[in-house]
Amino acid sequence: MRYLPLTPTDRAEMLATIGVGTIDDLFSDVPEAARRAALFDLPLHAGELEVERELAGLAAMNRPAGAGPFFCGAGAYRHHVPATVDHIIQRSEFLTSYTPYQPEIAQGTLQVLFEFQTQVAALTGLDVANASMYDGSTACAEAVMMSQRVTRRKKAVLSGGLHPHYAATTQTIAHAEGMDIVRQAAAIDAEAAVLDAIDAETACVVVQTPNVFGVVTDVTKIAEAAHAAGALLIVVTTEAVSYGLLKSPGEMGADIAVAEGQSIGNGLNFGGPYVGLFACREKLVRQMPGRLCGETVDAEGRRGFVLTLSTREQHIRREKATSNICTNSGLCALAFTIHLSLLGERGLRELAALNHSKARELRDALAAVPGVEVLTSRFFNEFAIRLKGDAASVVETMLADGVVGGVPFSRLDPHAGMDDVLLVTATETTTSEHIQAFASALAGRTA
Amino acid sequence: MTMQNVGRPTRPHAASQSGHTSLTGGRGLLQDEALIFELGGWDKTGVDLASADHDASDLGDLVRAAPIGLPGLSEPEAMRHYVRLSQKNHAIDLALYPLGSCTMKHNPRLNEKVARLAGFGDLHPMAPQSTVQGALALMDRLAHWLKTLTGMPAIALSPKAGAHGELCGLLAIRAAHEANGQGHRRTVLVPTSAHGTNPATAAFVGYSVVEIAQTDDGRVDIVDLAAKLSPDVAAIMVTNPNTCGLFERDVIEIGRLTHEAGAYFYCDGANFNAIVGRVRPGDLGVDAMHINLHKTFSTPHGGGGPGAGPVVLSAALAPFAPAPWVVAGEGGFKLVEETIEEAAQGFGRMSAFHGQMGMFVRAYAYMLSHGADGLRQVAEDAVLNANYVKAKLSPVMTAAFPDGPCMHEALFDDAWLEGTDITTLDFAKAMIDEGFHPMTMYFPLVVHGAMLIEPTETEPKQELDRFCEALTALALAAKGGDVDRFKGAPYLAPLRRLDETQAARKPRLTWRPEDKSVSPAPLAAE
Numbered sequence: 001m002r003y004l005p006l007t008p009t010d011r012a013e014m015l016a017t018i019g020v021g022t023i024d025d026l027f028s029d030v031p032e033a034a035r036r037a038a039l040f041d042l043p044l045h046a047g048e049l050e051v052e053r054e055l056a057g058l059a060a061m062n063r064p065a066g067a068g069p070f071f072c073g074a075g076a077y078r079h080h081v082p083a084t085v086d087h088i089i090q091r092s093e094f095l096t097s098y099t100p101y102q103p104e105i106a107q108g109t110l111q112v113l114f115e116f117q118t119q120v121a122a123l124t125g126l127d128v129a130n131a132s133m134y135d136g137s138t139a140c141a142e143a144v145m146m147s148q149r150v151t152r153r154k155k156a157v158l159s160g161g162l163h164p165h166y167a168a169t170t171q172t173i174a175h176a177e178g179m180d181i182v183r184q185a186a187a188i189d190a191e192a193a194v195l196d197a198i199d200a201e202t203a204c205v206v207v208q209t210p211n212v213f214g215v216v217t218d219v220t221k222i223a224e225a226a227h228a229a230g231a232l233l234i235v236v237t238t239e240a241v242s243y244g245l246l247k248s249p250g251e252m253g254a255d256i257a258v259a260e261g262q263s264i265g266n267g268l269n270f271g272g273p274y275v276g277l278f279a280c281r282e283k284l285v286r287q288m289p290g291r292l293c294g295e296t297v298d299a300e301g302r303r304g305f306v307l308t309l310s311t312r313e314q315h316i317r318r319e320k321a322t323s324n325i326c327t328n329s330g331l332c333a334l335a336f337t338i339h340l341s342l343l344g345e346r347g348l349r350e351l352a353a354l355n356h357s358k359a360r361e362l363r364d365a366l367a368a369v370p371g372v373e374v375l376t377s378r379f380f381n382e383f384a385i386r387l388k389g390d391a392a393s394v395v396e397t398m399l400a401d402g403v404v405g406g407v408p409f410s411r412l413d414p415h416a417g418m419d420d421v422l423l424v425t426a427t428e429t430t431t432s433e434h435i436q437a438f439a440s441a442l443a444g445r446t447a
Numbered sequence: 448m449t450m451q452n453v454g455r456p457t458r459p460h461a462a463s464q465s466g467h468t469s470l471t472g473g474r475g476l477l478q479d480e481a482l483i484f485e486l487g488g489w490d491k492t493g494v495d496l497a498s499a500d501h502d503a504s505d506l507g508d509l510v511r512a513a514p515i516g517l518p519g520l521s522e523p524e525a526m527r528h529y530v531r532l533s534q535k536n537h538a539i540d541l542a543l544y545p546l547g548s549c550t551m552k553h554n555p556r557l558n559e560k561v562a563r564l565a566g567f568g569d570l571h572p573m574a575p576q577s578t579v580q581g582a583l584a585l586m587d588r589l590a591h592w593l594k595t596l597t598g599m600p601a602i603a604l605s606p607k608a609g610a611h612g613e614l615c616g617l618l619a620i621r622a623a624h625e626a627n628g629q630g631h632r633r634t635v636l637v638p639t640s641a642h643g644t645n646p647a648t649a650a651f652v653g654y655s656v657v658e659i660a661q662t663d664d665g666r667v668d669i670v671d672l673a674a675k676l677s678p679d680v681a682a683i684m685v686t687n688p689n690t691c692g693l694f695e696r697d698v699i700e701i702g703r704l705t706h707e708a709g710a711y712f713y714c715d716g717a718n719f720n721a722i723v724g725r726v727r728p729g730d731l732g733v734d735a736m737h738i739n740l741h742k743t744f745s746t747p748h749g750g751g752g753p754g755a756g757p758v759v760l761s762a763a764l765a766p767f768a769p770a771p772w773v774v775a776g777e778g779g780f781k782l783v784e785e786t787i788e789e790a791a792q793g794f795g796r797m798s799a800f801h802g803q804m805g806m807f808v809r810a811y812a813y814m815l816s817h818g819a820d821g822l823r824q825v826a827e828d829a830v831l832n833a834n835y836v837k838a839k840l841s842p843v844m845t846a847a848f849p850d851g852p853c854m855h856e857a858l859f860d861d862a863w864l865e866g867t868d869i870t871t872l873d874f875a876k877a878m879i880d881e882g883f884h885p886m887t888m889y890f891p892l893v894v895h896g897a898m899l900i901e902p903t904e905t906e907p908k909q910e911l912d913r914f915c916e917a918l919t920a921l922a923l924a925a926k927g928g929d930v931d932r933f934k935g936a937p938y939l940a941p942l943r944r945l946d947e948t949q950a951a952r953k954p955r956l957t958w959r960p961e962d963k964s965v966s967p968a969p970l971a972a973e
C-alpha cells in the first residue's frame with residue numbers, strides 16, 4: 001500500500017522491540033465481542049490510476065458552473081480565482097501544517113492570519129476580526145450568540161431578507177443555546193420591518209445587505225434604533241466582493257459584521273469548504289468566538305505573531321468558553337488573503353464595479369423578456385425576478401437550452417409562497433453571450 | 448558542484464560557524480518578510496480585469512466613498528511574499544508532526560487533484576439537482592463507507608468540523624429526548640480527560656456538565672459513572688480510544704449502563720484512526736459519533752482547517768438527523784433539504800449548504816486507495832508505531848500508563864524531569880531545535896506535564912528511530928543539567944520564544960496605519 005511505509009521486516013522488528021508476539025497483542029484491550037477478525041465488506045485497496053478513474057467518472061456526471069451560461073448565486077458565487085492562489089495554498093508548508101500552537105515554527109500561518117484579520121476589518125469597516133469561521137451561516141449563528149453574552153438578553157430578530165438557510169442555521173444553533181429567535185417572514189424589501197420588532201428584550205437585530213433578494217440597504221437607521229434599545233446590529237453579507245462597491249457595515253453603524261468569504265479566493269466546491277468572516281467593534285473583542293492572532297515580540301525583540309486571548313476558548317475554559325469552536329477555516333482564509341492581496345484596493349473596486357455592470361446588463365436583458373418582472377431595484381450583482389409560473393420548473397426546462405438560470409427562491413424557503421420568484425446572479429465570469437442565451441431561453445417559458 | 452563554483456569549490460570555514468549575524472536581519476534562505484500593508488502599493492494590483500461597460504449606477508449614497516485600506520501586490524511580489532512566509536512553517540511534508548489527538552499524517556496529493564476536478568470544485572451548491580448527480584452519488588458512497596466502517600445505520604454529513612459534529616450529535620440527542628418525553632434531562636457526563644470541546648459543546652446546548660472520575664489505569668471509573676447516571680442524565684460523552692491513548696476496556700458495559708439509565712452514548716471519534724477497520728463503534732453501544740475526516744481520512748489540516756465532522760447515528764437517533772441528506776430513488780439521487788416535509792423530527796440545519804464537499808472528495812479518494820485491507824493496516828501500523836515509540840522512550844522518560852499496550856498515542860508525564868528545573872514546555876521547545884514539531888503538551892489535563900505523542904501510520908521506522916534518538920539525547924541532556932539548552936529554546940527556529948503574555952494583555956489584532964509611516968492614500972471615489 002503506497003501510503004504505508006512499514007515493511008513486514010520493520011513490523012517484526014518493532015513487535016520484538018515492544019516485546020509482544022503479534023499485532024493482535026496490541027489490541028488486547030478491545031473486548032472480545034467487538035473484535036472483528038474478517039475484513040469489512042468494502043472493496044480492497046486500489047492504485048492511483050483506478051481511484052482517479054472512479055472519481056473522474058463521478059465528476060463527469062456533473063455539470064460544472066463553467067460549462068456554459070450559469071446564473072446561480074444565493075450565498076455562493078462563481079468568480080475567477082487567479083492561478084497563483086491555488087498554487088500557493090498547495091505548498092506543503094501551508095497545506096500540511098496544523099493550527100499554529102507552536103508559534104516559533106508557524107510564523108507563516110500566523111502572519112497570514114494577521115494579514116487576513118486586518119483585511120477583514122478593513123472590508124467590513126470594523127476594528128477587529130477573528131481568524132475565520134466555518135462559513136457565513138455559522139458565523140451568523142455565532143454572532144447572534146455573542147450578542148447574548150454582550151447584552152445578557154435572549155431575543156434575536158432575524159430580518160426576512162436574511163438568507164433562509166442562514167436563518168435556519170441560526171435558529172438551530174442559537175436556539176439550542178437558549179435564545180429566542182424571532183424570524184420575520186420573507187419579503188423582498190424586508191429590512192424596515194425589523195424596526196417594529198426591536199424592544200427592551202432584544203439582544204440583536206440581524207440584517208443582510210445585499211439581502212437574499214439582492215436588495216442593497218442603508219442600515220444606518222436600523223443601527224440607530226437598535227442602539228437606542230440597547231441592542232446590537234449584526235450585518236450579514238453573503239457576497240464579499242460587494243465590499244468593493246458598497247458602504248461598509250461599520251460605516252452604517254454595525255456592531256458585528258459577518259460574511260461568507262468564499263467569493264474571494266475560493267471555488268464553489270458544492271457548498272464547502274468556505275470561509276466565514278467575523279468582525280466587530282474593539283470593545284466587544286473579549287466576547288468574540290473563534291481563534292484570534294495577535295502581534296507580539298520574541299525573546300530577541302523581533303516582531304512575531306501568536307494565537308491570543310485563548311482564555312475565551314474551549315481548550316482553556318472548557319464549559320465556560322465563548323464557543324465550542326476549535327478548528328477554523330485556515331486554508332480557505334489563506335486563499336482569501338492571497339486573492340485579496342493580488343486584487344488590492346484598486347483591483348477589488350474594479351472587480352466589484354465589473355460585477356455590478358454585468359448584473360445591470362443582465363437586468364436590462366431579462367426585463368425586456370415578456371412576462372418577467374424585476375423585483376429588486378437597487379442591487380449589487382444579484383437580483384430577484386418574478387415569472388409567470390413556477391420558477392423551479394422554468395429553471396428545469398431551461399436546462400434543455402444549456403442554461404442554468406438561477407436559484408428558485410422556493411428551493412431556499414418552500415413555505416414562503418414565493419414559488420414564482422427566481423434569484424439570478426451575474427459576475428465577471430458572465431459573458432454577454434451567456435446573458436443573451438438566458439434571455440432567449442426564458443422567452444416563451446414565462447408567458 | 449555547481450557550475451558557478453568550478454575552480455572555486457566552497458569549504459566549511461570554522462570561523463563562520465557560530466554567533467554570526469547578517470547585516471540586514473536575513474538568515475540565508477530564511478528571509479525576513481514584512482506585512483503586505485508595509486509592502487503593497489495602495490494603487491497596485493496583481494490582476495488585469497476587463498473594464499466595466501455599464502459604468503453608471505443608481506446606488507447613489509450606498510456607494511463606498513472612503514478608502515478601504517487594502518494594499519495590492521503584483522503577481523511576482525505576491526508569489527514571493529507568500530512563499531517566503533511558507534518557509535517559516537513546520538509541516539508534515541518536512542518531518543514528524545507528533546501532535547497527539549490531531550493525527551497529522553501524510554496527505555496524498557491524488558486527493559488534492561481529484562477535489563479540483565471541475566465536476567466537483569466548480570459545482571454550485573444550489574445548482575439543479577439533475578446537474579449534480581455525480582456529487583450526490585459521491586456523498587451517498589462516502590456515507591456507505593463511513594456507515595460500514597462504524598457499523599452505524601445513519602449519518603449526517605453536513606457538520607463542518609469535529610466540534611460542529613459534537614454539536615450535531617448532542618442536538619440529535621436532545622431532540623430524541625424531547626420526542627420521547629424526556630426533555631427534562633439536563634446533565635451530560637464527561638470524563639475528566641475529555642477534550643475541551645466536549646464540555647464546551649454540552650454547555651453550549653444548555654446541559655450542565657458533570658465530570659466522571661478516572662481510574663489509576665487511565666480509564667473511565669465505571670463505579671463513579673454508575674453512581675452519576677441518574678434520571679437527569681441526557682448523555683455521556685466518551686472518547687474511545689480515549690485521550691490518554693488507551694482503549695476503554697469496559698466500553699460495552701459503559702454503553703449498557705448508559706442505556707439502562709435512559710441516556711445516550713456520544714462517542715468522540717477523534718481517535719478513530721486507531722481502530723478503523725478492526726472495531727466498529729456500533730458494536731460498542733455508541734449512539735452518535737463524529738468522524739474527523741481531517742484526521743482518520745487524511746484531508747489536509749491546512750494550518751488549522753477546514754475540517755469536516757460527519758456524525759454517524761444509531762437507529763434511535765437517526766430520525767432526528769439535520770437537513771440535508773441524500774436519498775437514492777428511481778430517477779437518481781435526491782438531496783432532501785427541508786426537514787419539515789420528509790422527516791418531521793429532524794432538528795434543523797447545521798450550516799447553509801451540504802457540508803464540506805471538498806473534504807468528502809478527498810476522504811473518499813483516501814478510502815478507495817486504502818480499501819478494506821489498507822484501512823485495517825492503517826489502524827495496525829498507527830498502533831504499532833505508537834507502541835514502538837513508547838518502548839523506545841520509556842528507558843529515559845516516564846510513560847503515564849506503563850502497563851499494557853497503548854493505542855495510537857504514547858502518553859508520558861513529567862515525573863522524569865523532576866529536579867531538573869526543566870518543564871514539559873521547555874523540553875518541547877528544545878525539540879524544535881532538533882527539527883521536530885513538539886508533541887501535544889499539558890493535555891490530557893489528568894496527567895501532570897503531559898506529553899502526548901501520536902506518530903501515525905505514515906511514519907517510516909527510520910524516521911521513528913531518528914525521532915527517538917533525538918528525544919533520548921535531549922532527555923539525557925535534561926537529566927545531565929544542560930538547562931540552558933531548554934530554557935532558552937528554541938535557538939534555531941525562525942523566531943525565539945514569543946511573549947504571549949504581552950499579546951494577551953494589550954491585544955494588537957490588526958495592522959494600523961500608524962504602525963508605519965506610509966499610510967493609505969485615498970483613492971478617487973469610483
